[in-house]
Amino acid sequence: MNTKTTQTAHKLEVRDLDLFYSGVQALKKIAFTLDRQEVSALIGPSGCGKSTFLRVCNRMNDLIPSCRITGEVLLDSKNIYGSMDVTELRSRVGMVFQKPNPFNMSIFDNVVYGKRMQGMKDKRELSELAETSLKKAALWEEVKDRLKKPAQRLSGGQQQRLCIARSIAMEPEIILMDEPTSALDPIATGRIEELIGELKREYSIIIVTHAMHQAARVSDRTAFFLMGELIEYGATKALFTNPRDKRTEDYISGRFG
Ligand SMILES: Nc1ncnc2c1ncn2[C@@H]1O[C@H](COP(=O)(O)OP(=O)(O)OP(=O)(O)O)[C@@H](O)[C@H]1O
Numbered sequence: 001m002n003t004k005t006t007q008t009a010h011k012l013e014v015r016d017l018d019l020f021y022s023g024v025q026a027l028k029k030i031a032f033t034l035d036r037q038e039v040s041a042l043i044g045p046s047g048c049g050k051s052t053f054l055r056v057c058n059r060m061n062d063l064i065p066s067c068r069i070t071g072e073v074l075l076d077s078k079n080i081y082g083s084m085d086v087t088e089l090r091s092r093v094g095m096v097f098q099k100p101n102p103f104n105m106s107i108f109d110n111v112v113y114g115k116r117m118q119g120m121k122d123k124r125e126l127s128e129l130a131e132t133s134l135k136k137a138a139l140w141e142e143v144k145d146r147l148k149k150p151a152q153r154l155s156g157g158q159q160q161r162l163c164i165a166r167s168i169a170m171e172p173e174i175i176l177m178d179e180p181t182s183a184l185d186p187i188a189t190g191r192i193e194e195l196i197g198e199l200k201r202e203y204s205i206i207i208v209t210h211a212m213h214q215a216a217r218v219s220d221r222t223a224f225f226l227m228g229e230l231i232e233y234g235a236t237k238a239l240f241t242n243p244r245d246k247r248t249e250d251y252i253s254g255r256f257g
């Protein structure tokens with residue numbers, strides 16, 4: 001893949017991206033941008049390539065041997081498929097999954113896990129990191145008296161906020177979220193949505209969601225994917241009220257998908 005540096009004013013820019021699994025094309029000629037302090041929502045029917053695209057943005061597809069990619073993915077103008085160190089990339093571009101996946105350890109140890117792996121040892125520094133990250137993830141008040149308790153004892157919604165705290169602790173620039181609320185009840189979902197609104201002051205976020213009202217509530221721009229193509233990408237309000245493409249209109253009005 002091309003390793004040269006190309007200038008872009010965007011936080012993230014994807015150019016001319018094709019992706020194949022064992023020769024079968026799953027993403028076609030994708031062009032996409034994400035700006036600083038922006039929330040972008042990815043919508044589209046099951047199997048259209050949303051998770052695949054999200055994984056492109058922090059090279060999680062590297063773990064899939066049959067996966068081949070061409071095109072450019074620029075993070076601050078630098079191609080992430082070039083000489084960038086993958087560990088560094090993943091700490092700059094964090095990920096939160098559909099099912100909360102706290103590690104089998106205490107709340108505290110979960111949050112500081114990544115920084116410890118990077119060599120952070122000082123007790124006070126680790127405590128401060130845990131506190132700030134949990135505060136930013138709107139979980140601190142609920143867990144501050146039981147930081148040493150197993151993370152698995154938290155509710156699903158709390159576990160998901162813990163995973164967000166774990167991601168934040170790495171001081172990422174972009175957070176990728178793959179259907180982060182689909183396993184949660186409406187109250188927990190509301191809290192995460194509120195949290196996304198706060199997080200975007202500091203981070204850029206890409207969120208995959210099947211709930212169109214969620215995309216409408218939390219995102220600045222929405223991208224509609226269909227069978228591996230990015231059909232339409234634009235201001236969320238405009239896309240939902242006045243889609244440019246007939247296929248977007250059919251999807252958001254519930255005619256398929
Ligand atoms: N590891 C893999 N190996 C081979 N094919 C894959 C792999 N992961 C995904 N695919 C295929 O790529 C296409 C896109 O899948 P992807 O998971 O990105 O869709 P999605 O939009 O996230 O769907 P959903 O809404 O159901 O999560 C599908 O046809 C899927 O079968």
Ligand SMILES: [Mg+2]
Nearest residue numbers: 050051052178
């Ligand atoms: Mg998916």
